[in-house]
Structures are given as structure tokens and as C-alpha cells.
Amino acid sequence: xxxxxxxxxxxxxxxxxxxxxxxxxxxxxxxxxxxxxxxxxxxxxxxxxxxxxxxxxxxxxxxxxxxxxxxxxxxxxxxxxxxxxxxxxxxxxxxxxxxxxxxxxxxxxxxxxxxxxxxxxxxxxxxxxxxxxxxxxxxxxxxxxxxxxxxxxxxxxxxxxxxxxxxxxxxxxxxxxxxxxxxxxxxxxxxxxxxxxxxxxxxxxxxxxxxxxxxxxxxxxxxxxxxxxxxxxxxxxxxxxxxxxxxxxxxxxxxxxxxxxxxxxxxxxxxxxxxxxxxxxxxxxxxxxxxxxxxxxxxxxxxxxx
Ligand code: MLT
Numbered sequence: 001x002x003x004x005x006x007x008x009x010x011x012x013x014x015x016x017x018x019x020x021x022x023x024x025x026x027x028x029x030x031x032x033x034x035x036x037x038x039x040x041x042x043x044x045x046x047x048x049x050x051x052x053x054x055x056x057x058x059x060x061x062x063x064x065x066x067x068x069x070x071x072x073x074x075x076x077x078x079x080x081x082x083x084x085x086x087x088x089x090x091x092x093x094x095x096x097x098x099x100x101x102x103x104x105x106x107x108x109x110x111x112x113x114x115x116x117x118x119x120x121x122x123x124x125x126x127x128x129x130x131x132x133x134x135x136x137x138x139x140x141x142x143x144x145x146x147x148x149x150x151x152x153x154x155x156x157x158x159x160x161x162x163x164x165x166x167x168x169x170x171x172x173x174x175x176x177x178x179x180x181x182x183x184x185x186x187x188x189x190x191x192x193x194x195x196x197x198x199x200x201x202x203x204x205x206x207x208x209x210x211x212x213x214x215x216x217x218x219x220x221x222x223x224x225x226x227x228x229x230x231x232x233x234x235x236x237x238x239x240x241x242x243x244x245x246x247x248x249x250x251x252x253x254x255x256x257x258x259x260x261x262x263x264x265x266x267x268x269x270x271x272x273x274x275x276x277x278x279x280x281x282x283x284x285x286x287x288x289x290x291x292x293x294x295x296x297x298x299x300x301x302x303x304x305x306x
Contacts, residue, residue, distance in 0.1 A: 001022065001023065001024050002018075002022060002023050002024070002033045002034070002298050003023075003024050003029050003030075003031060003032045003033050003034075003050075004018060004023055004024070004025040004026075004029070004032060004033065004034050004035070004036055004294065005026070005027065005029045005032035005034070005035045005036070005051075006025060006026070006027050006035075006036045006037070007027065007035075007036070007037040007038065007040035008027070008038075008040070009037075009038040009039055009040075009057075009283075010036055010037070010038055010057055010287050010290075011057075011280075011283040011284045011286070011287035011288075012287075013284040013287055013288055014036070014057065014284070014286070014287020014288045014289075014290060014291040015287070015291070017288055017291040017292060017295070018291060018295065022299075023295075030048075031048055031050040032048060032050060032051055033050060033051065033052055033053075033298055034051065034052060034053040034054065034055065034294045034297075034298060035047065035051055035053070035054045035055070036055050036057065036287075036290055036291065036294060037054070037055075037056060037057070037063075037064075038056070038057045038058055038283075038286070038287075039058070039063060040063065041063040042054070042063060042064050042065060047069070047072075047074065051074055052073075052074065052075065052297070052298065053074060053075045053076070053077065053293075053294055053297050053298070054069060054074055054075070054076050054077070055076075055077040055078075055079075055290035055291075055293050055294050056076070056077065056078045056079070056290065057079055057082075057283075057286035057287045057289070057290040058078065058079060058082075058083060058277060058286055059078055059079065059080055059081075059082075059083060059084075059087075059149070059150070059205075059277075060078070060205055060206060060232075060233060061076060061078050061205075062205070062206040062207075062233065062235075064076055075297060075303055077290060077293040077294070077297075077303075077305055078305065079285070079286045079289040079290050079293075080148065080149050080305065081149035081150075082282065082285040082286040082288075082289045083276075083277035083279075083282035083283075083285060083286050084149040084150045084153050085153065085281070085282070086276065086277050086278070086279040086281065086282035087150045087231055087276040087277055087282075088150060088153040088154050088157055089279075090231055090257070090272070090275065090276045091150075091154050091157075091201055091229060091231050091276075092157060092161075094201075094229045094231060094255040094270070094272075095137055095142075095199060095201070095227070095229060095255075096137070097255055097270050098199075098227040098229065098252075098253045098255045098270065099134045099135045099136070099137060099199075099227065100132075100134035100135075101131070101132025101133060101134050102134075103270060104131075104132055104267065105129070105132040108128070108132070109125075112124060112125075137158070137161050137162070137163055137199075138161060138162035138163065139162060139163070139164075140163055140164070140198040140199060141163065141164040141165075141166060141196060141197045141198050141199070142154075142158045142163045142164070142165050142166070142197060142198070142199045142200070142201060143165075143166045143167070143168070143187070143193040143194065143196070143197030143199065143200040143201070144158075144165065144166070144167045144168070144184075144200075144201050144203060145167075145168050145169070145190055145193065145200065145201070145202050145203065145204060146169055146202065146203035146204035146205075146232070147167045147168075147169040147172055147176055147177075147180055147184070147203070148169070148173075148176055148203060149176075150203045150231075151167065151169065151201075151203035152176060152179050152180050152181075154201055154203065155167060155180065155181060155184050156181055159181055159183050159184075163199075164185070165181075165183065165184045165185065166184070166185045166186075166187050166193050166196060166197055167180070167184045167185070167186060167187065167193075168186070168187040168188075168189065168190050168192075168193045190213070190218065191218065191221040194218060194219075194221045194222045194223070194226070195221050195222070195223055196223060197223060197226060198223065198225070198226060198227070199226065199227045199228075199229065200222075200226060200227075200228050200229065201229040201230075201231070202214070202228075202229070202230045202231075202232045202236055202237075203231075203232050204232055204233075204236060205232070205233070206232070206233035206235045206236060210233075210235075210236045211235055211236070212235070212236070212237065212238040212241075213236050213237075214228070214230075214236060214237040214238065214241065214242070215237075215238040215241045216238070216241045216244065218241075219241055219242075219244075219245040219250055219251065220250075222245070222250055222251065224249065224250055225249070225250075225251075225252045226250070226251055226252065227251070227252055227253045227254075227255070228242070228251055228253070228254050228255070229254075229255045229256070230254070230255070230256040230257065230258075231256070231257045231276045233258075234256065234258040234260060237256075239260050239262045239263070240262070242254050242263075242269075243262060243263075246266070246268050246269070251268075252268065253268045253269065253270070254268065254269045254270075255269075255270045255271075256269070256270075256271050256272070257271075257272045257273075257274050257275065257276045258271060258272075258273075258274055259271045259272075259273060293305065
């Protein structure tokens with residue numbers, strides 16, 4: 001019998017993949033053969049010697065000390081692409097939220113809840129709605145930093161919306177390059193990309209080289225009035241540099257998937273609670289892929305990270 005230790009937040013559809021004849025799956029299991037988790041941080045935990053594999057039901061593995069575990073011979077899996085569609089769709093919401101007066105308009109409507117006369121409400125809104133006018137995405141240039149599973153889907157979506165798309169990825173795999181539309185223009189550096197884009201969306205992992213890669217120097221290159229969208233990881237931007245760029249008008253807005261105290265109260269920042277991958281479909285896809293990776297490794301010794 002194989003033993004699998006799970007942490008909460010794993011879709012039951014993934015857990016159901018483990019046959020009851022061969023697997024015992026529980027959150028409090030002793031001497032597990034493998035660990036299946038989503039957002040739980042394993043940073044300070046020493047895993048039992050019995051553990052052969054850790055699977056993260058998600059794209060990023062920054063909640064797992066991959067190097068330490070690899071040195072102990074523990075295989076670490078993630079689920080690339082399994083939640084890409086969910087993130088892509090929220091990036092679209094981010095681009096629209098940053099371009100149109102959606103949030104301020106909705107907030108404003110709630111202030112009118114004491115106006116009950118329809119004609120008066122209509123008149124008030126007609127007089128006020130000019131302040132919520134925005135811009136269309138069509139015809140604008142979107143820069144995408146990181147052209148993996150999510151970045152390439154965002155590229156296809158933006159092209160379908162009639163945007164020009166510029167991409168940059170210093171570590172573009174051959175598979176990802178094949179997947180990428182030929183309509184995506186390639187920038188020779190991130191700075192060159194920042195200089196020519198009205199919108200920039202970040203899709204890189206949280207690793208040492210990407211730590212604060214969006215900093216004062218990078219933002220100095222940005223096209224004035226650019227909107228920055230970050231549904232990847234908060235550590236890739238320097239929040240103080242963002243504040244300075246917003247204050248100077250270099251950035252017209254910042255839309256992100258992580259609340260940060262430094263941005264509280266700013267109308268030019270829209271922050272969400274890390275919900276890019278929070279759809280029933282994505283949670284199910286990730287859990288199923290992670291469960292299958294574990295089973296294939298324990299039963300057949302295969303290491304398939306896709
Ligand atoms: C990811 O890395 O794919 C996301 O963090 C997934 C999640 O929200 O669990």
C-alpha cells in the first residue's frame with residue numbers, strides 16, 4: 001500500500017484518482033511515500049525519510065524548497081499548464097479593470113443606493129458617467145514577459161482582441177516556441193519590451209533571477225502611461241519602485257493578484273487575493289495532474305512533469 005500525505009485545498013477529483021486498493025490518502029498519515037499539496041508552505045518542514053516525491057497542484061513551486069529536496073533525492077513535480085486557462089481569463093479581467101472605469105463605476109453606483117427614483121438615478125448617472133470613461137484594448141500593444149504555458153495563452157487571447165503582442169522570454173523552451181503564434185513579435189530584452197508597450201503582463205516564476213526584476217531601472221525604461229499586470233508572483237516586482245512610478249505617472253496603473261499594505265488606499269492599484277487559479281476547473285485539472293504524476297512515479301518510476 002502506498003501512503004500519500006495531502007494538505008487541504010486539493011480538489012477531491014484528484015484524490016479520487018488514487019485507487020483504494022493501492023493507496024491510503026490522508027492529511028495525518030505517518031511515513032508517506034509522497035506528498036500532495038497546493039499552497040501550503042513546506043519551507044521549514046523536514047519531510048519524513050520515507051518521502052520519495054512531492055507534487056504541487058499548481059504552476060509555481062516557491063512554497064517547496066526544491067533544491068534541498070532534490071539533494072535528498074525527493075522528486076518535486078508541478079502541474080504546468082493545468083491552470084493556465086483560469087489565469088489567462090483573469091489577466092483579461094485585469095487588463096479591462098485597468099483600462100475601463102469598471103471598479104470606480106461599480107463603487108460609485110453603490111454610493112447611489114439611497115436614490116430610489118429611477119428618473120433621478122438616470123439623470124445623476126448621465127451627469128457623472130464621463131469620469132468613468134476608459135480605453136479599448138484593440139490596437140494597443142501588450143508586452144508579455146514569460147512565454148510559457150500561461151504567457152502563450154495570454155498572447156493568443158490578446159491577438160484575438162486585436163492587440164499587437166510583443167513577447168520576451170530568455171528561457172523559451174522549444175515546445176513553447178512551437179506553441180507561440182508567429183504574430184507575436186519578439187523583443188530582444190525586457191527593457192526593449194517595456195519601452196514599446198501600453199500594457200505589460202508578467203508570467204515568470206518566482207526564482208532568484210526574477211526577484212524584483214521590475215525595479216526602478218526597469219520602470220525607467222517603460223513607455224509613459226503603461227499599465228502593469230502581475231498575476232504571477234509578488235516577489236518579481238519591487239513595490240516601492242511601483243509606488244514611485246505610479247506617483248510620477250510613468251505607470252498609469254498596477255493590477256495584481258496579491259494585496260500589499262504599501263498599495264492600500266490607492267485608486268491606481270487594483271489588487272486581488274491570489275485567485276488567478278481559483279476556478280473549479282483549474283483546481284480539478286491541477287489535482288488530477290499531480291495525482292497522476294505521483295502514481296506514475298511510484299508505480300513505474302516515470303518522471304513526467306506535464
Ligand atoms: C500557481 O502557482 O499555479 C498558483 O499559485 C496556483 C494556486 O493558486 O494554487
